[in-house]
Amino acid sequence: MGQYGICHTISHEQAMVMPGDVYVGGDSHTNTTGALGAFAVGLGHTDIAYVLLNGNIWFKVPETYYFKLNGTLPNHVMAKDFILKIIGEIGNDGAAYQTMQFGGSGIDAMSVESRLTLCNMTTEAGAKNGIVEPDQKVVDYLSAKGATNMRLVHGDADTEYSKLFEFESSEIEPMIAKPFSPDNTCVVGEAPSVELDKSYIGSCTGAKYEDLEAVAKILKGRKVKIRTEILPAAISIYQRAMENGLLKIFLDAGATVGPPTCGACCGAHMGVLAKDEICISTTNRNFPGRMGHVESQTYLASPMVAAASAVTGKITDPRDLL
């Protein structure tokens, strides 16, 4: 009891998924923990019932698209910006039935939590799963949470990928996805001038500890101009945010801090959008009605962009406030 939060966050916060595992979950963002080097796949509830009963399930073995990132992302750019850029380029079904693997010096330099963001949103490109080859960072991340006996599975040296995409970190900018699709992207500099009603910082995609740290960096000493709701993705994250003073920064800025749940991401509760409301959100989807009323609108963004926009009330590049 007492260890609660979003399932896709609990799964890594409590080191329930290990490198080399075949891990299935009854939700499309089960892909998240592929960042630990697991084969993590979302299924429906009939399939999950079958797995619980039999311990196995059928899969079509996917081919792999390899996304190579060269160079370290700039400080104002987050993994969310990179994955939005990818989805914008390849489309909602651009990796349908495929594995999306991420690698290169930019991924090596990335924290495990950032890699979790990438793998989480492979679902939005139609992928079966997302994966990053496990390295020492993954071992350290899981060891710190008590894991032992990790089995690191690596690709073959002569692996052939069905498609290769290459990106330069220096060319990636803060991104948004406009209503009503995650592939309807543009750079923040080209965002439409809309009056936002609220900023939502939550979900398995955008409320991990480092996401909250990025938000705090922007909100520290400032006041939000619009309703801002911050829901840490798991209670372990909530506690760290409390102990390290992040919650105080959020409350001093005028934001509301909510309990760790999926919240308004799927239109469930805690900040569901009303008719005609416009929201900037660190979540993963913005289909019609996703976060509430079918005539509400959601712009998807990184935690930094959502925080900067909370301060100004307009879609804002975090560079303006860093």
Added chain:
Amino acid sequence: MKGNIIKYDRDNIDTDVIIPGQYLKVHDYAELATHAMEGLDPDFHSKVKEGDFILSGKNFGCGSSREHAPIALSQSGIKAILALSFARIFYRNSVDGAFLLPIEIYQDAYDGISEGDEIDIDISKNQIKNITKNQTYKMKPFSEIIGKIIAAGGLFKYKPDQD
């Protein structure tokens, strides 16, 4: 298998519009059916008839893994979805739960079939006949395992050991 077409001339029909999130706590299938397609077409429930088919573009059923989506459509009377492509979880939910048939079609069928057309799907021949327009199109064949699960009547009735 004969039925009439309800056509949505668009791509990326997602499960959030097929069955909006506020209905995910509804466990009564008949009630779930009254909200099918509500996020896109509030008239769907009044026009759908038992045995109808939906025709749509690419990536049908993308987004949330909610099995309520194929259930709500199936409970509305929809027997098959004809689409240029499907999102993977919707596809396997439809087959494994034996809710409806996801039929992958080619562009000629998409362009040729109109709202209200009566069509006849023949899985054994991988063929779709448009009775209204007297045209015939090919459908993409099911993969081996998908064909077996459909023939068995869903994943729980499929016996892989007997292969």
